[in-house]
Amino acid sequence: MKMYSESDVDTTCLDGKQITILGYGSQGRAHALNLRDSGFDVVVGLRQGGASWPKAVADGLDVREPAEAVKDATIIAFLTPDMVQKKLYESVEADIPNGATLLFAHGFAIHFGQVGPREDLNVVLIAPKGPGGLVRRQYEEGHGVPCLVAIHHDADGDALKLALAYSAGIGGARAGVIETTFAEETETDLFGEQAVLCGGATELIVAGFETLVEAGYQPEVAYYEVMHELKLIVDLLHEGGLRKMHEFISDTAAWGDMISGPRVVDNNSRAAMKAILGDIQDGTFANNWIAENENGMPEFKRRMNADLEHPIEDVGRNLRSRMDWLEG
Numbered sequence: 001m002k003m004y005s006e007s008d009v010d011t012t013c014l015d016g017k018q019i020t021i022l023g024y025g026s027q028g029r030a031h032a033l034n035l036r037d038s039g040f041d042v043v044v045g046l047r048q049g050g051a052s053w054p055k056a057v058a059d060g061l062d063v064r065e066p067a068e069a070v071k072d073a074t075i076i077a078f079l080t081p082d083m084v085q086k087k088l089y090e091s092v093e094a095d096i097p098n099g100a101t102l103l104f105a106h107g108f109a110i111h112f113g114q115v116g117p118r119e120d121l122n123v124v125l126i127a128p129k130g131p132g133g134l135v136r137r138q139y140e141e142g143h144g145v146p147c148l149v150a151i152h153h154d155a156d157g158d159a160l161k162l163a164l165a166y167s168a169g170i171g172g173a174r175a176g177v178i179e180t181t182f183a184e185e186t187e188t189d190l191f192g193e194q195a196v197l198c199g200g201a202t203e204l205i206v207a208g209f210e211t212l213v214e215a216g217y218q219p220e221v222a223y224y225e226v227m228h229e230l231k232l233i234v235d236l237l238h239e240g241g242l243r244k245m246h247e248f249i250s251d252t253a254a255w256g257d258m259i260s261g262p263r264v265v266d267n268n269s270r271a272a273m274k275a276i277l278g279d280i281q282d283g284t285f286a287n288n289w290i291a292e293n294e295n296g297m298p299e300f301k302r303r304m305n306a307d308l309e310h311p312i313e314d315v316g317r318n319l320r321s322r323m324d325w326l327e328g
Helices: 026-037 052-058 082-095 132-140 159-169 182-197 199-214 219-228 230-248 251-264 267-281 284-294 298-308 311-320
Strands: 018-022 041-045 062-064 073-078 101-104 122-128 147-153 177-179
Touching: 018 026, 026 041, 026 052, 026 132, 026 159, 052 062, 073 082, 073 159, 082 284, 101 159, 122 159, 122 182, 147 159, 147 182, 182 199, 182 267, 199 219, 199 311, 219 230, 219 311, 267 284, 284 298
Parallel strands: 018 041, 018 073, 041 062, 073 101, 101 122, 147 177
Antiparallel strands: 122 147
8 A cells, every 4th residue: 555645745846836626516615725725726617607606706716617717727626526527528628738637536437438538638536535524624623534546647747746736735645645546446436335335324224214113113213223323333433443333332232233233234235245346347337327317317316206205304304303413
């Protein structure tokens, strides 16, 4: 493993150079504000009249239409959703200066061939391992969120140096920047989301809720046990791994963990995980997701509605309304 820290980074390569941020969502806003506060020259590229334009202006940033925003840029960060990046790149390609560096926070569009950059352009990845809100908060507190760095195309020999300078500007080098590849970042990120963090976790929660309710237990009690208390365990895991979790839960909980966990995540579960990873690696998932977008996302909307209309949402909404310490 190769990890870079602040002592490995030379930010002078971006002195007097323009960094253009395309997009102003969670990551876009965090990157733009952190880079500006680090002393870099930042321009944000957005559609005038879009919802994000007044937000970026209110934050005191230089905001321009995308084609205008990229014209003098040394680094152009594509921080829009994956499925938007192909058309966005095509719309600004003619205005991108020769020798500029394209930067992505997730490798999907490059790894799966949605964006095919010109040969004169560097193509790099700086992927913070946390949402934009956390990237901003950690920076403001003097810390940073760890990042991954990858080089897809090094046209001028400076791609890594520029990427690391950018990572320092958003605070990532404070926590460490691990070298990877576009393929590794993309495939592991998609797998983590699908099998564990989002798909696996939410299906486990809903299945646990349904199991308890079908057995006659109160939905509110079931909600507390399988949804509400999950954060307590995740916080322990996040702070100190399995060791800290076992240190702070009861011996009864630890015994139940060790004898019952493997009954839920068994060989069938592991086989399903391998199949999910296979679909990601061979492009099946990407091709299906691209086709779904091009078709207007009917299946996405159907499945999303089914999630949001599940009884656990009604129960949770009511219980959370009584928890005035929660945000949102």
